[in-house]
Amino acid sequence: MKFPIYMDYHATTPLDARVLDAMMPFLTNKFGNAASRNHAFGWEAEEAVEKARKQIATLIGANAKEIVITSGATESNNLAIKGVAEMYAERGNHIITAATEHKATLDTCKRLEKHGYRITYLPVLASGLIDMDMLRESITDKTILISLMYANNEIGVIQPVREIGKLAKEKGVLFHTDAVQAVGKVPVNVIDDNIDLLSISGHKLYGPKGVGALYVRRKSPRVQLTAQIDGGGHERGMRSGTLNVPGIVGLGEACELCRKEMASESVRLAGLRDKLKAKLEGALDEVYINGSMESRLPHNLNISFAFVEGESLLMGINDVAVSSGSACTSATLEPSYVLKALGAGDDIAHSSIRFGLGRFTTDEEVDYVAQKVISVVQHLRELSPLYEMFKEGVDLSKVQWTAH
Amino acid sequence: MAYSDKVLDHYSNPRNVGSMDKNDPNVGTGMVGAPECGDVMKLQVKVNPDTGIIEDAKFKTFGCGSAIASSSLATEMLKGKTVDEALAIKNTEIVNELALPPVKIHCSVLAEDAIKAAITNYKEKTAKEQAAVTL
Helix, strand or coil, X not given: CCCCXXXXXXXXXXXXXXXXHHHHHHHCCXXXXXXXXXXXXXXXXXXXXXXXXXXXXXXXXXXXXXXXXXXXXXXXXXXXXXXXXXXXCCCCCEEEEECCCCHHHHHHHHHHHHCCCEEEEECCCCCCCCCHHHHHXXXXXXXXEEECCCECCCCCEECCHHHHHHHHHHHCCEEEEEXXXXXXXXXXXCCCCCCCEEEEEHHHCCCCCCCEEEEECCCCCCCCCCCCCCCCCCHHHCCCCCCCHHHHHHHHHHHHHHHHHHHHHHHHHHHHHHHHHHHHHHHCCCEEECCCCCCXXXXXXXXXXXXXXXXXXXXXXXXXXXXXCXXXXXXXXXXXXXXXXXXCCHHHHHCEEEEECCCCCCHHHHHHHHHHHHHHHHHHHHHCHHHHHHHCCCCHHHCCCECC | CCCCXXXXXXXXXXXXXXXXXXXXXXXXXXXXXXXXXCEEEEEEEEXXXXXXXXXXEEEEEECCHHHHHHHHHHHXXXXXXXXXXXXCCCHHHHHHHHCCCHHHHHHXXXXXXXXXXXXXXXXXXXXXXHHHHHC
8 A cells, every 4th residue: 555545636636648649749740739730730639629629519419619728626616607607797697515525616796796796505405415496596587607616626515406406497598517526526417407507627527736627508598698808709708818738738738537437436436435444333432424415526525523523534644645624734724615505514514524435445445445544533532521421311402611 | 834843853752742630730731723724723731839939831732733733842841931921932942943934923922822821821720729728
């Protein structure tokens, strides 16, 4: 086994060696500008980009012409939301999103609020799922866009995307989904799901960093966007800037590999994830899974070990790379807003660990990590006054704490 | 974030972990913090009633590594001190000893609060007892 063990695949994924092989010629002698229409260097680059565009489109059931290349999903989300807001400003000024979205969506919406747009931030149920009735009731004649993520980056919960897409279509509202965590991991189809705009990131699916895509529907309806970056009019005027050819080739190859391997990979990872869960739950009491287990990415486990603080747990498992929703691991000293939105309570948020398994996770690694986490949780519970009180039968919710 | 060797040492080998009988008249108990803030410290001192010297100190902490280290160190500092000397312990001593970064200063503040709470609890108990004796 190689240490440290990487189990933070929601943060980023390593570049697949096959992706690097595909990129390498474009990092070396095939250096042409895809916009150079008058010589072989340009043609070669353009051909590679068009092939990649097809590979990306195929993975999500789209047409290559509907793929706009960006620098990553943050840009894709910005372009989708701001681009729609600006383009459809005459039709309405209301956007619906959810409290558990990524900051790239939430902060984009917050900025729009300053410019007179009205944003509804839907709460989520304890499962992490949105309430479809609440979504339906939130739609007004001023609503121009629903932006809800496909799968959450912290808890891996998959939203009822097909239902959302159907409702949006019925109401004549555009539907954008940040599908960064879902694409390449679970089947995503923009036609079946009635998705109008969809954000993809390269480095979340074993491709390179610094490249992503935005799917923009061209038919029924034809979605239009106001460009957010002006310049040479690349990407059909929606996103100017010289194309990152090696990155795009890598993203395309990564998408193709995911398409071919997703079915078997997701079964393997779900098996490993379930084993990790079973081991932890078998050895430790007072363990809580955050978010729905039924509607969840196969490679995600977000779990709280009550009475143990997340950062101290990370410190004990310092040969394993995972993330915590604990405030102490963030710069803001605020615990995870996603877990808070589930209504779990700050104490549970402070005690949470996110395990993200991936393509290179082995059975042996899962065994090691489970054992290590169990022993560290036991050590920390011996130190925990809360665990002691819990064992004595004290109701912690009734204690007068001295908040600081 | 990189931890200092001393924080790592206290985290891996915490000193004086445990609990004493909080009903013992010579034991003072302080509990500070809140679960929703991510740290709770319980600190206890056992005072020799004749000499006023802290003979034993125990802690249990729910919190990050720096909070655990701060309270573990606090128990070491308390032993052998008089009650009044203990009240004079400043959080900056803990910060310096553990080389805590600015973002973790609140852990040392919490440890100082825990010391004060434990000593206050002990003093209140003794005062009550004396009052009872006088009556």
